[in-house]
Amino acid sequence: xxxxxxxxxxxxxxxxxxxxxxxxxxxxxxxxxxxxxxxxxxxxxxxxxxxxxxxxxxxxxxxxxxxxxxxxxxxxxxxxxxxxxxxxxx
Numbered sequence: 322x323x324x325x326x327x328x329x330x331x332x333x334x335x336x337x338x339x340x341x342x343x344x345x346x347x348x349x350x351x352x353x354x355x356x357x358x359x360x361x362x363x364x365x366x367x368x369x370x371x372x373x374x375x376x377x378x379x380x381x382x383x384x385x386x387x388x389x390x391x392x393x394x395x396x397x398x399x400x401x402x403x404x405x406x407x408x409x410x411x
Contacts, residue, residue: 323359323378324402325350327370331363339391346370346398348378354407364396375402 329347333340344366350359362378365388370376377400379387384397 322399323350323380324353324405325362325364325376325378325398327372327374327376327398328361329372337393339389339393340365343367343388343392344369346376348376348396348398350378351375353405362396364398365392365394366398368398368401370398370401375405376400377402 325348327346328349331345331347333345346364346366348362348364350362351357352359364378367388376398378396379399380396384394385392387397387399388394
């Protein structure tokens with residue numbers, strides 16, 4: 322799983338049938354330890370996330386199963402993060 326922040330939406334009037342009914346989100350992936358931006362991706366939203374929310378993202382075949390077995394996706398939002406704590410080594 323990866324951590325990211327929702328920074329936008331994607332509207333597509335034409336898309337694969339497997340994506341019908343799904344919201345597409347623009348996600349800024351974040352390194353939770355450094356808070357630095359890793360990369361920006363588009364992900365299928367399976368949980369109803371909104372702008373500015375921190376989210377959990379899965380990739381690969383897990384992303385397809387999390388959304389719908391027939392959804393052609395390699396990234397799916399599967400959770401909305403309420404709190405994120407990083408424990409530093411002392």
